[in-house]
Amino acid sequence: xxxxxxxxxxxxxxIILFLSLLSYNSYAFEVPDRIAGFSIPxxxxxxxxxxxxxxxxxxxxxxxxxxxxxxxxxxxxxxxxKTVFFVENKQFFNAETNxxxxxxxxxxxxxxFVNVKYADMAGIVKDYxxxxxxxxxxxxxxxxxxxxxxxxxxxxxxxxxxLNKLVPTIKPEIHIANFNVIKxxxxxxxxxxxxxxxxxxxxxxVKKMFEALIDGxxxxxxxDPSELDLKLKVNFDIIMKNKTKANLYFKDLNxxxxxxxxxxxxxxxxxxxxxxxxxxxxxxxxxxxxxxxxAILKAFRNGKGDYSLTGYSMVKLPDKIRKEALKLNFNEKGxxxxx
Numbered sequence: 001x002x003x004x005x006x007x008x009x010x011x012x013x014x015i016i017l018f019l020s021l022l023s024y025n026s027y028a029f030e031v032p033d034r035i036a037g038f039s040i041p042x043x044x045x046x047x048x049x050x051x052x053x054x055x056x057x058x059x060x061x062x063x064x065x066x067x068x069x070x071x072x073x074x075x076x077x078x079x080x081x082k083t084v085f086f087v088e089n090k091q092f093f094n095a096e097t098n099x100x101x102x103x104x105x106x107x108x109x110x111x112x113f114v115n116v117k118y119a120d121m122a123g124i125v126k127d128y129x130x131x132x133x134x135x136x137x138x139x140x141x142x143x144x145x146x147x148x149x150x151x152x153x154x155x156x157x158x159x160x161x162x163l164n165k166l167v168p169t170i171k172p173e174i175h176i177a178n179f180n181v182i183k184x185x186x187x188x189x190x191x192x193x194x195x196x197x198x199x200x201x202x203x204x205x206v207k208k209m210f211e212a213l214i215d216g217x218x219x220x221x222x223x224d225p226s227e228l229d230l231k232l233k234v235n236f237d238i239i240m241k242n243k244t245k246a247n248l249y250f251k252d253l254n255x256x257x258x259x260x261x262x263x264x265x266x267x268x269x270x271x272x273x274x275x276x277x278x279x280x281x282x283x284x285x286x287x288x289x290x291x292x293x294x295a296i297l298k299a300f301r302n303g304k305g306d307y308s309l310t311g312y313s314m315v316k317l318p319d320k321i322r323k324e325a326l327k328l329n330f331n332e333k334g335x336x337x338x339x
Contacts, residue, residue: 045068050062050163052165066081075103083138084138085114085116141158142161143156184210185207192289231288237281238282240280255330256311257283260295261308264291265285304337312327
């Protein structure tokens with residue numbers, strides 16, 4: 001019995017036969033676009049998305065979505081993306097990756113992140129502090145290999161892209177000011193004692209103990225602070241100065257604040273004062289006395305300690321850079337002066 005070949009496979013079979021015949025003597029040929037009226041499939045590449053992914057006070061991260069379409073029924077095992085970065089027309093650095101996904105007969109999008117330090121850009125732009133933005137040019141070359149069955153005609157195909165993006169100039173100074181833990185009232189103490197296993201303790205004595213602890217003074221230990229869930233209010237300002245002409249507008253702040261590596265508070269605030277070159281983010285929060293462990297009490301006694309601030313703000317940049325607000329990540333460390 002003779003099986004008939006499905007007509008839809010004839011063009012593909014004809015192309016494979018043609019390519020295999022050429023493979024014996026193909027050095028003088030280029031891959032044609034059509035053979036006997038049939039199109040020759042080729043892989044394609046495009047930049048589906050190019051944007052600023054996020055920024056911090058020290059760097060900026062670019063996002064590239066590279067879409068690769070593979071028309072062949074076999075997986076392409078290797079591809080290369082080479083990138084050259086220019087800042088203000090000066091070559092900045094080169095990058096290369098071969099981690100693109102290329103599945104058979106389909107389109108796959110691979111997301112690539114490239115991180116750039118502001119300090120490095122400032123090092124090659126002389127008047128960095130006098131600019132509000134920098135012009136970045138990215139030359140990208142994507143090389144895709146062809147299947148072995150057609151490599152006698154061409155080993156790979158190359159796609160070239162030029163991408164432009166303005167980035168803000170940031171040269172920050174940040175510190176914590178006006179740190180203040182508000183001393184509890186007698187009523188605060190009484191309420192906390194009622195909810196604890198130490199109901200019979202004298203509220204006035206406990207109040208004096210906490211006042212001394214907050215002032216960093218030695219005191220008789222009437223109760224371990226961790227045994228009492230006493231809410232203590234704390235206020236402080238995060239003051240950031242930007243030593244460039246870039247205009248930033250902070251919308252909010254999600255934060256985690258530690259002292260001597262021990263967590264004090266976390267939360268959210270929109271109490272922000274935006275001025276050209278200076279931004280004050282005000283924190284008004286409370287924490288439990290259970291967090292007054294050795295590390296934080298040591299800072300109170302010394303009048304200073306190490307702080308760490310992590311979190312993010314949604315920040316509006318000038319429209320010429322980006323119309324939508326962008327996440328600015330915080331990961332800052334420094335010295336906190338308490339007195």
